[in-house]
Amino acid sequence: MKEGKITKPSKFPPINEDEKPFDLPNGWEWTRLEAIGHDWGQKTPDSEFTYIDVGAINKELGIISDPRILQASEAPSRARKIVKQGTVIYSTVRPYLLNIAIIDEVFEPEPIASTAFAIIHPFEGIHASFIYRYLRSPIFIRYVESCQTGIAYPAVNDKQFFSGIIPIPPLAEQRRIVAKVDELMALCDRLEQQQDASIAAHQTLVRVLLAALTSAAEPGAFEAAWTRIADHFDALFTTADSIAELKQTILQLAVMGKLVPQNPADEPASVLLKQIAAEKAKLVKAGKIKKQEPLPPIRQDEQPFELPDGWEWVRFGLLVNVKVEMVKPEDFQELDQVAPDSIEKGTGRLLFRRTVQESGVIGPNSRFFKGQILYSKIRPYLSKAIIAEFDGLCSADMYPLEPLCNPHYLLKVILSEIFLKQVRIAENRVKMPKLNIDNLSNIIVPLAPVRTQQNIVSKIDELMALCDRLHARLAASQTTQRQLADAMTAQTVERG
Structure with a gap:
């Protein structure tokens, strides 16, 4: 501050007990976000610069992946905030999108960020990756949701953001936490890839079995195709996509004349x-x-x-x-x-x-x-x-x-x-x-x-209602699983 490189921080009231969402281990401290870092001020671009806006962020990785090089004459009015390597940026507009990143490299020409970001350049002893992970945590997300305003474009202002609290462990513990989170996230990514491959294989199987129904030219082939599905129905239709495929197959069978009996006596x-x-x-x-x-x-x-x-x-x-x-x-x-x-x-x-x-x-x-x-x-x-x-x-x-x-x-x-x-x-x-x-x-x-049309409509409505009930049970089951997982996670955190 004496050198004029950073501005004097705002003064926020002390943290009261009601603000603290949980007890901390020995050696940890609650503090406000404004106390763990600083910004670098603002400037109007006067030469070529690297512009960092929300679109430049890879929010899955938390890095700047797509910045733009602009001339001073092309600078948007929001291009004002100075950032440097190691700075954490947080989009305060539509914060639920979690557009958060660490400036992880030295950008040339000089990087300037949008005023849509809150800026934290960590003080010595504060790990940027620890801040980044905390800003993405459910605890901080709930805090932001409690104070954001606006419906179409919800936002928090800088005062609300920097008055948020963060638990700070010793630096060595911050590093261990970051390393452990990275390890577990990598494991989650591998599990997600395996799950995606399993879902893709499952969906392919469903599609092939249902296609056998619509392509069956003879009654015997149709019956055999349906038997294969019926024997494994509970295992096949366990995802929203598989139920959607079933619905489309019902429609296709209906318009092919395979869903309801045909009466030769009906008026053609x-x-x-x-x-x-x-x-x-x-x-x-x-x-x-x-x-x-x-x-x-x-x-x-x-x-x-x-x-x-x-x-x-x-x-x-x-x-x-x-x-x-x-x-x-x-x-x-x-x-x-x-x-x-x-x-x-x-x-x-x-x-x-x-x-x-x-x-x-x-x-x-x-x-x-x-x-x-x-x-x-x-x-x-x-x-x-x-x-x-x-x-x-x-x-x-x-x-x-x-x-x-x-x-x-x-x-x-x-x-x-x-x-x-x-x-x-x-x-x-x-x-x-x-x-x-x-x-x-x-x-x-x-x-x-005409009479067959009426029969088809009735049968489709009957079967679609069954599919909807199947989908509702699936959604209820997934909700129960999520609630159970959340409860187990909360219990683990409390014991820790």
């Missing part, structure tokens, strides 16, 4: 197609829809598999009317507003409801009506679609589709792999893939007889 889908064509012609004549350009006939080589008797391959555009009606949101403030972000991917479920006013949308949206299917044309590989249960407005990134057959059956088809596979091929942009109406209309889908 060809009759339904004639009724749909007559209905479309009637709507065109009444001026309610535009006359559709004829869709190309479906070639034999386009059909991915053989359908049961009474089913038909159909272009998707023949089964829906696209009903886009753009309006100004300000005229419909009290209606519901639906956008891709409010739909769960791949499930046909609406995640939440909000009004147009609550959504804050400004640009034109499309009207939709109860019973229509809302389908996201942006990043369609995410398979975001629902059946509307109310009237409202939807984002311009969605198509309101008026179904001309059982809407629940049609939604199941949209969510199935046979539909998704064609969507991935038809997406016409790289950065923000989009499905235009022509590509959507030309997708081929399997159309079942």
